Amino acid sequence: MSGETNERAADLIIVGGGVIGCSAAFYAAKRGLKVIVIDGGSVGGEASGAAAGMLGAQGEMLHGGPLFPLARRSRAMFPALVEELEALSGISVGYVNEGMLKPAFDGETRETLLAGAAFQRNEGERAEWLEPEEVLTMEPRLSRSLLGALYLPSDGQVSAPELTRAYVYAAKALGAAVREYEPALELLMDYGRCRGIRTPRKTYYGNEIVLACGAWASVWLNSQGLDSIESIPIKGECLMLQSAEPLITRTVFSRGCYLVPKRGNRTLIGATSYEGCTDRSLTVNGVQQLLNAACSVVPSVQQASWERGWTGIRPGTEDGLPVIGRHPQAEGLLAAYGHYRNGILLSPVTGELIAELAAGRSEEELGIGAFGFGRNAAGEQVKPKHSKEAAYP
Incomplete structure (x- = not known):
């Protein structure tokens, strides 16, 4: 200087x-x-x-x-x-590149995801629409009520x-x-x-x-x-569950929640979104909302054990x-x-x-x-x- x-x-x-x-x-x-x-x-x-x-x-x-x-x-x-x-x-950062599933449980979401898949392919990305039986072959614990899912093989996750x-x-x-x-x-x-x-x-x-x-x-x-x-501060709540066997093997991003498989048969469930909120408390309403959404996507979440919950303040604009x-x-x-x-x-x-x-x-x-x-x-x-x-x- x-x-x-x-x-x-x-x-x-x-x-x-x-x-x-x-x-x-x-x-x-x-x-x-x-x-x-x-x-x-x-x-x-x-x-x-x-x-x-x-x-x-x-x-x-x-x-x-x-x-x-x-x-x-x-x-x-x-x-x-x-x-x-x-x-x-x-340090191992837990990099996993198994792709992401975005399931549809209603016709409107199905059409939105199909349009998204077309856009992604037009941009040169891999995006595959899977019918219910194909999805369940990949993730057998997902709800049988799904109408299909958008599979994005290139999306991954880290710790x-x-x-x-x-x-x-x-x-x-x-x-x-x-x-x-x-x-x-x-x-x-x-x-x-x-x-x-x-x-x-x-x-x-x-x-x-x-x-x-x-x-x-x-x-x-x-x-x-x-x-x-x-x-803009945007509060989010997340949960971690543990199970005897993995609930899912790749990230599942659905309406109302996402589920991310982590080491040790753990599953991270997130996340609520409260704009302008900086209160760091984990709320009963937020926990209930996430668990209900997760159970509707992966019913066997109900048999998992509670590990912990936490909050974070995201920075939006x-x-x-x-x-x-x-x-x-x-x-x-x-x-x-x-x-x-x-x-x-x-x-x-x-x-x-x-x-x-x-x-x-x-x-x-x-x-x-x-x-x-x-x-x-x-x-x-x-x-x-x-x-x-x-x-x-």
Whole structure:
């Protein structure tokens, strides 16, 4: 940094230790940049640690929009990324690539999924409509009342908490520093340029600052007198069950819930969606809603045993698109937030894009205008699906 000799000087200071901030740290450190990650709590302690870990580039997006190609690009990065992260960190991220099933239990959903399959195939993706007997051959514990299912062989899943930890350990192996339980209090500005971050303990100076603090990003920007694209907190509840044998072998994304098979004959069930809610309590209504939906999809859920339940606060935006880009009011300030329930999926591409921006490339060069603070016309094509019902795209 020009003229900076402070021992805490860095090329990149990342505010936020979730999966997005940690991915950015990893990709920046790979480029040889000196990186510091600052988080007010523990790394992965918010939405990243609560996520189901689905890599639903197709399952989450049955129609077009600017997010679809970005999601597919990010999903394609996972096989090589997982190998690299596990080698550097020694952490298994639980990568499973068995595909995703989206079953239909009524005619309207069947038609929606058939249309989605046609769109996906037209975009060059694998998407197969399966009749009931074919579905039950793959997943015999599914309800016999289904009318068929859309099978997306390329969608997979990971363990979200382990992926976040792997990013952190890999980044540290490459020289990054991590400061937990150290909240960012203030941006240090000098004639319109960000110079660093002040915390209760220290002042950190850097060439570029990355704001990656999830659902609280816009609140933090506004507290610094800067405009923002609003980050909307969206509470979600998840459950973990255990059974003597696996209930399912691949992710099942249905109306009212999704079921994700995990290690040790565990099944993750998620997730409710309450826009604007930051209360972290696990509600009886939410648990009942998810269990009823799961039992209607996989009846043998009723014989499983309860392991635990938890909540997380996802970061949404009004137009349903993440924010990835430079802040127009503060030179040297980058932002990466608002990924809603696709933070795990989009973590590789977001981290890589932030590293590219930090290395001097422009949003125009990277083709990410739809995700910047300017929000071009393409960014208006996708609207959010934030409701008080269990999420279903």
